[in-house]
Amino acid sequence: MKQILYISIILIILGTEKLYAQVEEIIMPSDLKQQTIITEPVTLRKGFLRAGISTNFIMTDRLFNDNMKKDYVLGTNSYGKTWSYILGLQYGIIDRLQVSVRIPYANNQYFVSTRITYPSINYDTILSFKITGRGFSDLETGFRYQIVTESESFPSITLGVYGILPTGSKNPRNIKSDTEYDLPTGNGHAKLTADILLKKVYYPYSFTLYSYYYYNFKGEKVMFPYEDAIKFKNGGMIGVNAGFGLHLNDWIALVNDISVTRFTGNTYYYSQIVKSPGGWDLSYMPSVYFQIRKFRFFEFIQIPIIGKNSGADPVYSINLQYIF
Amino acid sequence: MPSLNKIFLLLILLLISCQLSGQQINRYEILTERYVDRPIAMHKGQLQFNSGYEFSIINRKYDVAGDKIDLATDGSVSAKHLIPFEVKFGILEYLQLTISTEYASMGLRDQNHNIGSSGSVLYVSELTRYKGLNDLFIGTDLTVPIKWHPLDFIISAGISLPSFNHEPDKPQHSYTILDPVDGSASLVYRYNNKYCSGAMIGLLGSSIKIRTGRVSLIGSFFYSAGMKDAMSVNWESRLVENEFQYQKYEYQFNPGKTINYYGEIAFQAISWFTITGIFTGYKSNGGWSNITGKKVGYPEKSLNNLSFGYEILISQNLRLEQQVILPVAGKNLMANWAFLTGISLNFMTFAY
Numbered sequence: 001m002k003q004i005l006y007i008s009i010i011l012i013i014l015g016t017e018k019l020y021a022q023v024e025e026i027i028m029p030s031d032l033k034q035q036t037i038i039t040e041p042v043t044l045r046k047g048f049l050r051a052g053i054s055t056n057f058i059m060t061d062r063l064f065n066d067n068m069k070k071d072y073v074l075g076t077n078s079y080g081k082t083w084s085y086i087l088g089l090q091y092g093i094i095d096r097l098q099v100s101v102r103i104p105y106a107n108n109q110y111f112v113s114t115r116i117t118y119p120s121i122n123y124d125t126i127l128s129f130k131i132t133g134r135g136f137s138d139l140e141t142g143f144r145y146q147i148v149t150e151s152e153s154f155p156s157i158t159l160g161v162y163g164i165l166p167t168g169s170k171n172p173r174n175i176k177s178d179t180e181y182d183l184p185t186g187n188g189h190a191k192l193t194a195d196i197l198l199k200k201v202y203y204p205y206s207f208t209l210y211s212y213y214y215y216n217f218k219g220e221k222v223m224f225p226y227e228d229a230i231k232f233k234n235g236g237m238i239g240v241n242a243g244f245g246l247h248l249n250d251w252i253a254l255v256n257d258i259s260v261t262r263f264t265g266n267t268y269y270y271s272q273i274v275k276s277p278g279g280w281d282l283s284y285m286p287s288v289y290f291q292i293r294k295f296r297f298f299e300f301i302q303i304p305i306i307g308k309n310s311g312a313d314p315v316y317s318i319n320l321q322y323i324f
Numbered sequence: 325m326p327s328l329n330k331i332f333l334l335l336i337l338l339l340i341s342c343q344l345s346g347q348q349i350n351r352y353e354i355l356t357e358r359y360v361d362r363p364i365a366m367h368k369g370q371l372q373f374n375s376g377y378e379f380s381i382i383n384r385k386y387d388v389a390g391d392k393i394d395l396a397t398d399g400s401v402s403a404k405h406l407i408p409f410e411v412k413f414g415i416l417e418y419l420q421l422t423i424s425t426e427y428a429s430m431g432l433r434d435q436n437h438n439i440g441s442s443g444s445v446l447y448v449s450e451l452t453r454y455k456g457l458n459d460l461f462i463g464t465d466l467t468v469p470i471k472w473h474p475l476d477f478i479i480s481a482g483i484s485l486p487s488f489n490h491e492p493d494k495p496q497h498s499y500t501i502l503d504p505v506d507g508s509a510s511l512v513y514r515y516n517n518k519y520c521s522g523a524m525i526g527l528l529g530s531s532i533k534i535r536t537g538r539v540s541l542i543g544s545f546f547y548s549a550g551m552k553d554a555m556s557v558n559w560e561s562r563l564v565e566n567e568f569q570y571q572k573y574e575y576q577f578n579p580g581k582t583i584n585y586y587g588e589i590a591f592q593a594i595s596w597f598t599i600t601g602i603f604t605g606y607k608s609n610g611g612w613s614n615i616t617g618k619k620v621g622y623p624e625k626s627l628n629n630l631s632f633g634y635e636i637l638i639s640q641n642l643r644l645e646q647q648v649i650l651p652v653a654g655k656n657l658m659a660n661w662a663f664l665t666g667i668s669l670n671f672m673t674f675a676y
Contacts, residue, residue, distance in 0.1 A: 059381060059403060061402065061403040061431070062403075062431075072431050072433075072451055074433075074449045074451060074512055079396055079399070079401040081381075111396040111397060111399070111401070112399070113396075113397055113398055113399025113400075113435060113436075114399060114435070114436045114437070114438055115435055115436065115437045115438070116437075116438045116440070117437065117438070117439045117440065118439075118440040118441070119439070119441065120441060120442065123440075126435075128397050128398070128399065130396070130397065248638045248639060248642060249638055249639050252636070252638050252644075288644065290636075301377070301379075301665075313403065314379060316379070316663065
């Protein structure tokens with residue numbers, strides 16, 4: 001009797017183990033497409049296509065000055081804001097290799113207004129104008145490859161290489177006067193970036209460490225209306241980013257990133273060479289991700305904490321993605 | 325006998341376990357209550373912390389006639405950063421305590437002015453900063469005990485206390501000679517104000533919530549007034565040999581009376597997702613100050629905003645809210661569009 005009981009228990013245990021093993025095997029592709037930012041692998045699986053649109057908003061109000069003090073931009077009379085709308089496509093060639101393209105559309109607006117008075121000749125007027133620039137900006141394309149896939153004890157390591165091509169307009173257009181023209185929507189130079197990304201998931205948490213370098217190639221463009229084109233070279237940029245993500249529930253994730261960026265100054269080859277100062281910044285970027293089946297909606301705010309010769313205003317970004 | 329004791333102990337444990345699970349269900353139900361079903365005030369024992377971040381662009385001004393002035397073309401657009409802090413606690417099912425303040429930072433620019441004279445130019449710019457914590461508000465909400473779910477009605481009373489330093493810091497004006505040959509110079513007026521008013525303000529109001537299956541409507545009306553005249557300081561400056569000298573003067577003021585009204589329609593799209601449309605209004609008059617040496621009344625001010633947003637019930641303890649706020653009409657006041665992201669942490673503090 002005892003022997004029958006022992007055999008039954010062993011069979012039940014073995015059977016349960018088998019069932020567990022079967023459950024692990026049955027993974028539907030549609031389930032994989034519903035993984036969240038925390039649980040998904042860093043590159044798309046083979047044959048998966050992700051399409052997304054994003055919109056970013058930037059306003060320039062304050063800057064970190066040379067003494068690393070957050071201060072207002074005074075005496076310039078100007079106010080600028082930039083909306084950009086980006087169509088992004090990513091495709092998994094194999095499980096470890098993903099290619100992507102990003103097509104941005106820029107909407108730049110720049111306002112200037114000054115009261116000008118010459119009391120001696122009874123002259124008092126307000127000079128006020130608005131310059132806009134709308135159109136396609138510089139296209140970005142590249143790939144991301146998983147050098148090491150994630151294991152129980154080791155994070156995944158991926159390499160990303162992206163090129164930005166100067167497809168957007170680089171010179172002022174439709175020039176009617178100093179104050180009436182269309183702003184360029186591109187940067188006028190090519191850019192190459194390379195990054196290394198480490199990611200480890202301890203469900204419901206994920207940790208990332210990311211480091212990148214931007215190299216800017218030399219370009220040539222007209223800086224202001226009625227000027228000749230000049231050569232220029234923007235400085236390089238190096239950055240490190242550490243991220244911590246957690247699931248707030250099964251379908252909402254909060255990701256917190258801290259990033260440090262160091263950039264060198266730009267060089268403008270006028271008859272006398274002009275150089276802008278380099279600098280750095282430390283930013284905090286909280287993001288909220290909503291995963292609703294194959295749809296993903298996320299938004300983030302990049303908040304500069306401290307810096308030198310860098311912007312001090314937040315950047316807003318709203319994104320929607322779908323995996324086919 | 326020992327076996328009887330064991331059975332008795334087991335029964336007690338079972339009873340405690342049932343009671344505990346009953347409490348958990350009740351707490352869970354309260355904390356995951358749908359937006360449209362929630363009462364305006366907290367439940368008994370409910371503790372709520374609200375905070376977030378609001379980024380605003382002050383790009384519009386309404387003049388005395390209510391006409392809109394575009395500050396972008398006027399050259400005086402500014403940004404405002406605001407972090408609200410609020411704690412609410414349900415002392416009883418029908419009595420709530422609220423304590424709130426907010427931290428804000430903004431710099432209002434004035435239009436730049438270039439004054440030319442025989443080859444030289446004086447570049448004049450002005451920035452008025454407002455920074456710091458707002459006055460501390462302590463309020464109570466009394467719910468009228470109507471045992472009919474579609475209707476909720478509360479009466480509110482509170483006081484805004486001048487808890488933080490409200491006196492402006494010394495200005496940091498500067499005069500810089502840009503070109504010693506032609507005499508061109510830059511003159512920057514920079515005022516450093518605090519965000520709080522420093523006046524003790526009393527508030528009375530009431531709110532009503534009408535609840536149907538998936539839609540709720542809230543209407544609120546609040547009246548507030550300065551309870552006594554307040555004191556502050558004004559800095560006067562003069563330029564002596566390219567350096568500014570400052571002198572501080574005390575003055576009296578009274579913030580006057582303010583009426584705030586609030587209307588909200590909420591649609592419960594799914595149990596954890598609610599879409600909201602909100603109308604808020606503000607009107608003030610009757611205030612005065614003697615900052616100029618004479619008692620001068622403040623002009624009547626008003627502002628109406630529309631906002632659209634949503635609330636997501638992320639977990640039983642955490643709620644996320646986002647709103648876009650747009651000004652629609654006003655008088656004698658600057659207006660801003662704003663983007664608010666708010667979080668709400670909710671807890672039950674004792675057995676319910």
